[in-house]
Amino acid sequence: MAVYLHSSVSHTASGISYGTKSSGRALSFIDKPNVTLTVNGQSGIGFYAMDQIAVDSSESRLFTSLTTVLEELISLSGLDANELKHTALLLGSTSLDIGTLQPSANKSLGLPQIDRLSHYLQQRFALSPMHLVFNTACTASINAVIYAKKLIDLTGFKHVIVIGCEFYNQLTMAGFHSLDLLSNEKLLAFHQQRQGLILGEGIGALLLSEQKPERKPHYRILEGDSSCDTSSLTMTAEDGSHIKQVMAQAVKKSALQPSDINLVKVHGTATYNNDIAEFNGLISYFSCPPPILALKPFIGHTLGACGAIEMALMDSLLNADVMPVPDYVTVNTQDNMLPFVAPTSAISDFQYILLNHCGFGGNNAALVLETQH
Structure with missing residues (x-):
C-alpha cells in the first residue's frame, strides 16, 4: 500500500513551518545557535532554541507549544472529527517532559510517566486510543515513522500522526556537557575540524496517510x-x-x-x-x-x-x-x-x-x- 507524507509542521530554531507555508516569514537556516546558556557553571554554551519563545522548562511552555503545533497540523490536513477519532498517534522523544519534573520529598527517585505527552494529545484532540511512545534515543521519532507506515500497511488505520519533540531541560544539557561532547563554536557535521555537537529543541509533526496529498510535489x-x-x-x-x-x-x-x-x-x-x-x-x-x-x-x-x-x-x-x-x-x-x-x-x-x-x-x-x- 502506498503511504504518503500528507502534511507536516515544525517549530525549531529555524522558525515555524506549516508544510510548505510558514507563519508570516520564511524559515531561516542559520548555521549557529540562537541562544547561549550557562551549564554546570560554564557560561556561553550554545543552544538552538525554538524560535520566537523564551527558553525555560515550564509545563506551560511545553504543553502550549505541543498543542499549537498539532492544532496547525490538523488544520492543514483537513481531517474532520470522525477521521481524527480513527487516527493513531505515535510520539518519539528522548527526554519527554523530564524538564518539568519537580523534586518530591515523598520520592527518592523522580520518574516521568512515559505516555503523559501522548495521552494528553490523544485526549486533547479526541484521537484514537491507539497512542504509543518511542524512546530509542536519537532514532525515536524516525522509528515512529517506520512503525506508522506499518500501521497503515497492516491494520485498518488510514491516518497516523507522528510527533517528534524535545524540549530544553537542565538534565540533558548537563549530561552532554559532562561527557565533553559539546562544541564551543559551531556544529561542523562531516568536517575534519569538527569539535562536537550542539543541542537543540523543537517539535516536528507529520501526518502519514494512505491518501495522496493534492499538493505537488x-x-x-x-x-x-x-x-x-x-x-x-x-x-x-x-x-x-x-x-x-x-x-x-x-x-x-x-x-x-x-x-x-x-x-x-x-x-x-x-x-x-x-x-x-x-x-x-x-x-x-x-x-x-x-x-x-x-x-x-x-x-x-x-x-x-x-x-x-x-x-x-x-x-x-x-x-x-x-x-x-x-x-x-x-x-x-x-x-x-x-x-x-x-x-x-x-x-x-x-x-x-x-x-x-x-x-x-x-x-x-x-x-x-x-x-x-
Whole structure:
C-alpha cells in the first residue's frame, strides 16, 4: 500500500513551518545557535532554541507549544472529527517532559510517566486510543515513522500522526556537557575540524496517510529499517558495518539499488565517533556516495525528535529552489569528509532520498522517501 507524507509542521530554531507555508516569514537556516546558556557553571554554551519563545522548562511552555503545533497540523490536513477519532498517534522523544519534573520529598527517585505527552494529545484532540511512545534515543521519532507506515500497511488505520519533540531541560544539557561532547563554536557535521555537537529543541509533526496529498510535489514513504548494534553498550561500531546493514535493508525493502539513491539526509551530529561511523557506513555501501544534506548545523541535535523534525523541514523545502548548506562547507573544502549538496539545487529534483539516523546505544534506522510530482 502506498503511504504518503500528507502534511507536516515544525517549530525549531529555524522558525515555524506549516508544510510548505510558514507563519508570516520564511524559515531561516542559520548555521549557529540562537541562544547561549550557562551549564554546570560554564557560561556561553550554545543552544538552538525554538524560535520566537523564551527558553525555560515550564509545563506551560511545553504543553502550549505541543498543542499549537498539532492544532496547525490538523488544520492543514483537513481531517474532520470522525477521521481524527480513527487516527493513531505515535510520539518519539528522548527526554519527554523530564524538564518539568519537580523534586518530591515523598520520592527518592523522580520518574516521568512515559505516555503523559501522548495521552494528553490523544485526549486533547479526541484521537484514537491507539497512542504509543518511542524512546530509542536519537532514532525515536524516525522509528515512529517506520512503525506508522506499518500501521497503515497492516491494520485498518488510514491516518497516523507522528510527533517528534524535545524540549530544553537542565538534565540533558548537563549530561552532554559532562561527557565533553559539546562544541564551543559551531556544529561542523562531516568536517575534519569538527569539535562536537550542539543541542537543540523543537517539535516536528507529520501526518502519514494512505491518501495522496493534492499538493505537488510531495513525498511517498517507501520502506525503512531499524536495528540495534550490540557491539557496544553506548555506540555503534566505528567501522560503519551496522549502519551499512540498516541502509542496505531500507533500500532493498524499497525495491531499489544503491545507485538509485540521489541524496542522503545524514544524521551528522559532528561528534568524532558518530560521524566516523556514519562516514564509514556510507563509503562502504555506496561505490560513489551521493551528495549529502545535513540539517543539524541549523537546528542543533534535537535527539529523539530529529527524525520527525528533519522530515518536516525537508517537506517545507519541496517548493524552495535552494538548499540549506552550512557556510563552513565552502571554506577549506578539502576538510569536507563527503560531498555536500549544492546550495543552488532544489530538493524536489532528487527522486529517491535516504534518511539516516544513528542513536545512542547503537540503535540505527534508515528510511527511503520518493519525491513525486
